[in-house]
Amino acid sequence: MSKPRVAIFDFAGCEGDELQIVNLEESLLGLLGHVEVVTFREAMKERTDDYDIAIVEGSCTRPEDEEKLKHIRECASIVIAIGSCAAIGGINSLKNHLDPAWYRAEVYGDKADWFDTYKARPISAVIPIEAAVPGCPIDRDEFLHVVKTLLLGRTPDIPNYPICVECKKNENVCAFDRGEVCVGPVTRAGCNSCCVNEGTKCWGCRGLIDDPEKNAHMEVLEAHGLTPDEVIKNFQTYFGWEGDQ
Amino acid sequence: MKVISKGDFTSFVNGMIQDGSSKVVGVKEKGNAFAFGDLGTADELRLDYDVTLLPPKKYFFPQRETLLRFDRTNDSAQSVVDVEPMVIIGVHPYDIAALQQMDAVFAESNADPYYMKKREAAVIIGMNAVNTSEWNFAASMGAESVSDGYDIMLTDLGGSYAVEVGSSKGENLLLTHGAALREANGEEQAACSSYSAPVGKSLDFDAAAIPALLRAHYGNEAFWEEHSEKCLKCGSCVLVCPTCYCFDVKDEADLDLKGGERYRTWDGCLIEDFASVASGENFRGTKAARYRHRYNKKGDYLNERFGFTACVGCGRCSSQCLPDIADPVKVFNDLWAVADTKPQAIESTPAEISPGEEYSFVPRNATVVNKTAMGTTEMVLELKLDDGSELGHQPGQFVEVSAFGIGEAPISVSSSPTHRGTFELCVRKIGNVTTKLHALEVGDKVGIRGPFGVGFDTEFFKGKNLLFIAGGLGLAPLRSFFNFVLDNRADYADVKILYGCKVPGEMLFGNEVADWDARDDIDHRMTVDSCTEEDTWEGNVGVITTLIPGVDIDAEDTYCIVVGPPIMYRFVIKSLKEKGVPDDKIIVSLERRMKCGVGKCGHCQMNGIYVCQEGPVFNYADIKDVPEALE
Numbered sequence: 037m038s039k040p041r042v043a044i045f046d047f048a049g050c051e052g053d054e055l056q057i058v059n060l061e062e063s064l065l066g067l068l069g070h071v072e073v074v075t076f077r078e079a080m081k082e083r084t085d086d087y088d089i090a091i092v093e094g095s096c097t098r099p100e101d102e103e104k105l106k107h108i109r110e111c112a113s114i115v116i117a118i119g120s121c122a123a124i125g126g127i128n129s130l131k132n133h134l135d136p137a138w139y140r141a142e143v144y145g146d147k148a149d150w151f152d153t154y155k156a157r158p159i160s161a162v163i164p165i166e167a168a169v170p171g172c173p174i175d176r177d178e179f180l181h182v183v184k185t186l187l188l189g190r191t192p193d194i195p196n197y198p199i200c201v202e203c204k205k206n207e208n209v210c211a212f213d214r215g216e217v218c219v220g221p222v223t224r225a226g227c228n229s230c231c232v233n234e235g236t237k238c239w240g241c242r243g244l245i246d247d248p249e250k251n252a253h254m255e256v257l258e259a260h261g262l263t264p265d266e267v268i269k270n271f272q273t274y275f276g277w278e279g280d281q
Numbered sequence: 282m283k284v285i286s287k288g289d290f291t292s293f294v295n296g297m298i299q300d301g302s303s304k305v306v307g308v309k310e311k312g313n314a315f316a317f318g319d320l321g322t323a324d325e326l327r328l329d330y331d332v333t334l335l336p337p338k339k340y341f342f343p344q345r346e347t348l349l350r351f352d353r354t355n356d357s358a359q360s361v362v363d364v365e366p367m368v369i370i371g372v373h374p375y376d377i378a379a380l381q382q383m384d385a386v387f388a389e390s391n392a393d394p395y396y397m398k399k400r401e402a403a404v405i406i407g408m409n410a411v412n413t414s415e416w417n418f419a420a421s422m423g424a425e426s427v428s429d430g431y432d433i434m435l436t437d438l439g440g441s442y443a444v445e446v447g448s449s450k451g452e453n454l455l456l457t458h459g460a461a462l463r464e465a466n467g468e469e470q471a472a473c474s475s476y477s478a479p480v481g482k483s484l485d486f487d488a489a490a491i492p493a494l495l496r497a498h499y500g501n502e503a504f505w506e507e508h509s510e511k512c513l514k515c516g517s518c519v520l521v522c523p524t525c526y527c528f529d530v531k532d533e534a535d536l537d538l539k540g541g542e543r544y545r546t547w548d549g550c551l552i553e554d555f556a557s558v559a560s561g562e563n564f565r566g567t568k569a570a571r572y573r574h575r576y577n578k579k580g581d582y583l584n585e586r587f588g589f590t591a592c593v594g595c596g597r598c599s600s601q602c603l604p605d606i607a608d609p610v611k612v613f614n615d616l617w618a619v620a621d622t623k624p625q626a627i628e629s630t631p632a633e634i635s636p637g638e639e640y641s642f643v644p645r646n647a648t649v650v651n652k653t654a655m656g657t658t659e660m661v662l663e664l665k666l667d668d669g670s671e672l673g674h675q676p677g678q679f680v681e682v683s684a685f686g687i688g689e690a691p692i693s694v695s696s697s698p699t700h701r702g703t704f705e706l707c708v709r710k711i712g713n714v715t716t717k718l719h720a721l722e723v724g725d726k727v728g729i730r731g732p733f734g735v736g737f738d739t740e741f742f743k744g745k746n747l748l749f750i751a752g753g754l755g756l757a758p759l760r761s762f763f764n765f766v767l768d769n770r771a772d773y774a775d776v777k778i779l780y781g782c783k784v785p786g787e788m789l790f791g792n793e794v795a796d797w798d799a800r801d802d803i804d805h806r807m808t809v810d811s812c813t814e815e816d817t818w819e820g821n822v823g824v825i826t827t828l829i830p831g832v833d834i835d836a837e838d839t840y841c842i843v844v845g846p847p848i849m850y851r852f853v854i855k856s857l858k859e860k861g862v863p864d865d866k867i868i869v870s871l872e873r874r875m876k877c878g879v880g881k882c883g884h885c886q887m888n889g890i891y892v893c894q895e896g897p898v899f900n901y902a903d904i905k906d907v908p909e910a911l912e
Binding site: 063066067069070180181184185187188189190191193196197198200201203204205206207208209210212213214220221222235246247249252253255256 | 311312313314316334335339344345510511512513514515516517520521531533534536537538546547549552553554601603604686687688713716717720
C-alpha cells in the first residue's frame, strides 16, 4: 500500500501549529515513514491537489476562504483541523465581539473597503472534518496521537473532561490557590495541563468541553474577585466562537 | 519504645539516599503546598506538613501505568509490572488507613499484581501529624491514628522522634542503615502516649451511622440536586482521594505503529462520561446522580463489600473543590440535620481479604475462522482460541475483545457452549474496536480476555418452562442460552421465544429464526416496530410488548428471560407483571460500561453492584430495588 499523501494548509493563524509539526524533529521523521507530505508551504515549495489527508491550520475569517476549504474537502478523504484557530475559532474570534468598523480600520487602514471579512470561525463551521487537535499551539504528542490513531483506523482520544483532571494527576497547586483565576474547569483537557505545570494558569486555548458548567464556573471566578466584565473577558480570549453557539 | 534525635534521623535518611538500593521519597514543599517526591537530601523533608496534594497512593497505583506492551506484527503482548524498591517517609495515619483499604480493593478476587507488587516492595515510614489542614476530619473517621499498616511510625517529640517499629521490614531498614536509636525515657514515653492528632473539623455524629444515613436518604432527590448544583464535573474531588481507585484503560501505539502499550489512567465517577457506553447511553447522566454515587460508594457500597467506610477524613476533596461542594463533613452533617429519625451507628469490621489469584490484563489470542454480516450493522465473528482450548463460557457471559492499538470492548458470547471448538460474537459496529472487528478478515487475530461475569444458570433452569424475550441485539447474548436449550431440549419443559427488532432488515440470525419455524417443540413469535411495503413482512407490527399479552404461558411457573436495549426492560417487565409473572421468575441481562471485566475499574457499577462480576445476568427480584439498575 502506498503511503497516504498529506497536504498542510494555513488560513488565518500564526503558523505556530505548523511550526510545532516542523519541531517534531525525530518524531517527524518517524511520521514520514507512514505518510508522504506533498504540500506544506511552511517547509517546501511543491504543491498539488493530489492528497489523502489535509491538515489545516487557522480559522476561516473571510467568505472567500470558504471556497478554498471546500476545495480541500473535495480533495482529501481525511481533514484534520490543528490549533485553536482551526479547531475552535481561537483568538481570531475576539473580533466577533468587537465593532467591525473599528477592527477593519485598525487592520486594513484606508484599504478597509477592499477586503471582505466576517466572523472568525473554526473550519468545522464551514466543512465537515474528521478530527480536530485544539491548542495554541498544538501539543506535539497529541498531534502524533491523532495522526497515529487515524492511520490505525480509529478515532483519537480527545478528552471531554476539563483541564482540572490533568492538573490533579500532575499534582499541580491549583491556580486559584495561587491567587490566579483560571478557565481550566471548563476547558477541554488533552494538553497535559502544560501551562499550569509551568506555574501559570489555563487560558482556555483548547476550547470548551461539551456542555461546560459555565454558570458554576462564573460563580467561582466572581468569588475570586472578578467583576462580571472581567469574567466575560476571561471567557472570550479563546471561547469567542464556541461561547456564541 | 525507641527514640532517634532529629539530627540522627536526618543522617539515617541521607544514608538511605546515598545507599541507593531503594528509591527514597518523602514529603517536600511544592509551591505553597506539599507533595510526596523523590528526596535528593533529607533536608528537603517537611515532616511538619499539613497534607499533601496527592496521597502516596500514586506510588502503587500511578496516574498512568503501563499494563502491557503489545507487538502488532505478531499479535503478542507481555504484561509489564514495573516495580522499584522504595522507602516512603512521612505518611500520615489517615493515608496509611487509606492504603490498607486500597490493599483490600486490589487484592479482592482478581488480585492486581500491578498494585500489589509495588506495595510489597515499599517500606512505609509513617508520621503522626504535627499539623493538619482546616478540612481534615480524620478523627471523625477513626483514621487520625493507626495501630498497623506501617513499617515504622514516627511521633515528633520536639528535638527527636519516637520510633515505633511495625514490621520486620521496618526493623531491618533501621538496622541496615544504622539508625542511631536509643531507648525512650519515661518523659518521652509519656509525651508519645499523650500525643493527640490535630483536628480540622468534625462530624456532628458517629461515622458508623453513615451507611444507614445514606440509605435512608438515597431517594432525597432534592438534597442531592441542591448539593450538586454547582458541580463543575471536573473530577478533582475523586482524583485527589486516597481511597479512589477507578481507572480507564487505553491503547497507545508507538510511532512505528507496530509496538505500543495498553495503559490505565485514573478516572473518576464525577466525570460526565464515566458511565457512558459506546451507543451513547450514559447510565449516570446527571450531576446529582454522579454526586450521590460518590458519597454512597464511599459511605455505603464499599462498606457493604469490605466493611469499611472508604473515607479517611483527609479533607483533600474539600480543599480542591472550587465551588466548595465536595466537603464530606458538610454533606454528612447536612444529611444528619435533615434526617427526621437519626439512624443508629453500626460498627462494621473490615472483611478479611485473602488475595485472589493474580490477574494480568494480557489477552489470549483467537483467530477469525468465519465472518458473516447480518442485520444492518452487525457482524458475526466465529473465533477459535489459538491455544486450542474451549472458551469455557456459561451462556450469557461476556468477553473483552481487543485489537492492539485500538482498545478493548466488552462483547457477549452469542454461541452456546454446546457449540464446540469455536465461539461466536455478534458485533455491532458502533465504536473504534467494533469498527476494527468488522474489518477483520478470516485468519486475522483478536485478543480475548474472559469469559467474565455471571451468565444464565443452565442447571437451575432444567425442567422449567422458559419464555425468552429478545429485543434487537439482545438476541446475541440470549442466543447463547437459547441454543443451549435447543441442543438439550429434553432437559427443559415448555420453551417459547419472542423476538422483536426495529425493522425486518435488522433481524439477526435470520436462518436460525427460519429453523425455529420447522420445530414443533418450541413456540416463537416475531415482531417489528415498523415496516414498509417493500419489506414483505407478514408478522406482527408493534413493539415487543405487544406480543406479551397474547403469549400462552403458565405465568406463575415460567421463567421469562429478557435481553434487550436499556429502554426495553421497564416496559417488558411491566407487561410480564400484568400477566402475573412473579418478580423472581424474570431474568434480565444488563448492559453497562464493562472496562476491566475484573471488578476493579468502577465503570460498570450500578449502585454497589459490579455488573461485570455479579452480572450481567440478574434475577429481577434481586435488582428491582437497586435504583440504578433499570432507571
